[in-house]
Amino acid sequence: MKILCCHPSGLMYTEIYLRLEPLGVELVAQAALRAGHEVRILDLQVFSHKDYFKALDQWHPDAVCFGLNYLANIPEVIDLAKETKQRLPHSFFFVGGHSASFTAEEILEHAQGTIECVVRGETEQIEAFLSAAMDDRKRIHTLPGVVTRDGEGPAPKMVEDLDRLTPAHDLLPKRRKYFIGSLDPSASIEFTRGCPWNCTFCSAWTFYSRSYRKRNVEAIAEELERLEEPNVFVVDDVAFIDPQHGFAIGQEIEKRGIRKQFYIETRADVLLRNKEVFQDWRSLGLAYMFVGMEAID
Ligand code: B12
Ligand code: SF4
Secondary structure, three states, X not given: OEEEEEEOOOOOOHHHHEEOOOHHHHHHHHHHHXXXXXXXXXXXXXXXXXXXXXXXXXXXXXXXXXXXXOHHHHHHHHHHXXXXXXXXXXXXXXXXXXXXXXXXXXXXXXXXXXXXXXXXXXXXXXXXXXXXXXXXXXXXXXXXXEEEOOEEOOOOOOOOOOOOOOOOHHHOOOHHHOEEOOEOOEEEEOOEEEOOOOOOOOOHHHHOOOOXXXXXXXXXXHHHHHOOOOEEEEXXXXXXXXXXXXXXXXXXXXXXXXXXXXXXXXXXXXHHHOHHHHHXXXXXXXXXXXXXXXXXX
8 A cells, every 4th residue: 555644734834943744744754664555754854745735646645644733734624635535536634643543523523525534642553553454454443543434543643662763854855955953954753752741731741642652772873873953852842851861871972982962951950850861962962952830839
């Protein structure tokens, strides 16, 4: 099956300050590759709708998926799904990601049959889902996390081993278009996933069920070594909640002689509690920090 994995457009003005690698769809792409499919990635933060339609018309994908982390992108993706079905009536269109997971029924309703299903949660079940989508689309709604207009399967499963899949960085075209401030070009990487806190405005803890999982230190270093970009955006919501994990990644980076500049995001209280690990990272190339004041107290 030919699968086109897409990320929607960036919002107005975001491009002035940053444009970041779509790791979520790169993970879906990696899972699809593993399952033996032919895969392409198209990021509409970099490419235009014209390029998207060209890909449909020239490559004829059997399936198209979008990562939908942001509510603001839902109308765009629904419009693209409708246009996709006009051009490729037999194609299979599905979406996933944070906002899609929280608004699955509404998305399916507004898409009026042009989006076959929403895959809630993480990419854990995606290989099984893809083979079911190939063999018998009528039964996909019985799979974990899958919501269709015919019903929905059991709750999605959480990824047990974050290192089982690494993002398909190499499949992302125009990699040098990604940057954050002066860190240009910049790749992205995940060290940990989830957050143990539960700020009312945030989707991290609802999406990841308040779990906080760490990747293997060697796997992180290997991924960093493969990234050609001199700069790296660490996507963790709260970096170095566990300082020992931060120190261990740092040691591995030093041991392998990896030289990069890093951008991280963390909470003010984590920074104050774990100052030493942040100091250590300063010498490893930590160049920028985004500090969240999650509460006034
Ligand atoms: C990078 C990033 C951005 C980039 C976006 C570019 C990009 N590459 O995505 C920028 C800086 C532009 C951005 C902006 C915003 N962001 Co932001 N961002 C992130 C960040 C830090 C990393 C994303 C990432 O790569 N994660 C790692 C990958 C592996 O995770 P993922 O993309 O979620 O993918 C997983 C699942 O979602 C799922 N999945 C993803 N796509 C798909 C597709 C399919 C088909 C399937 C089956 C599954 C699937 O599988 C993956 C593995 O589990 C996350 C925090 C985080 N740690 O995730 C916040 C985060 C996603 N952003 C968030 C927010 C709130 C925003 C803003 C709305 C902030 C604002 N008020 O302006 C804006 C809106 C942006 C817009 N519409 O353009 C929230 C959640 C969004 C929500 N729905 O509630 C997050 C979770 C941060 C937080 N804790 O609050 N963001
Ligand atoms: S600490 Fe940050 S990532 Fe965690 S729940 Fe609060 S806002 Fe979300």
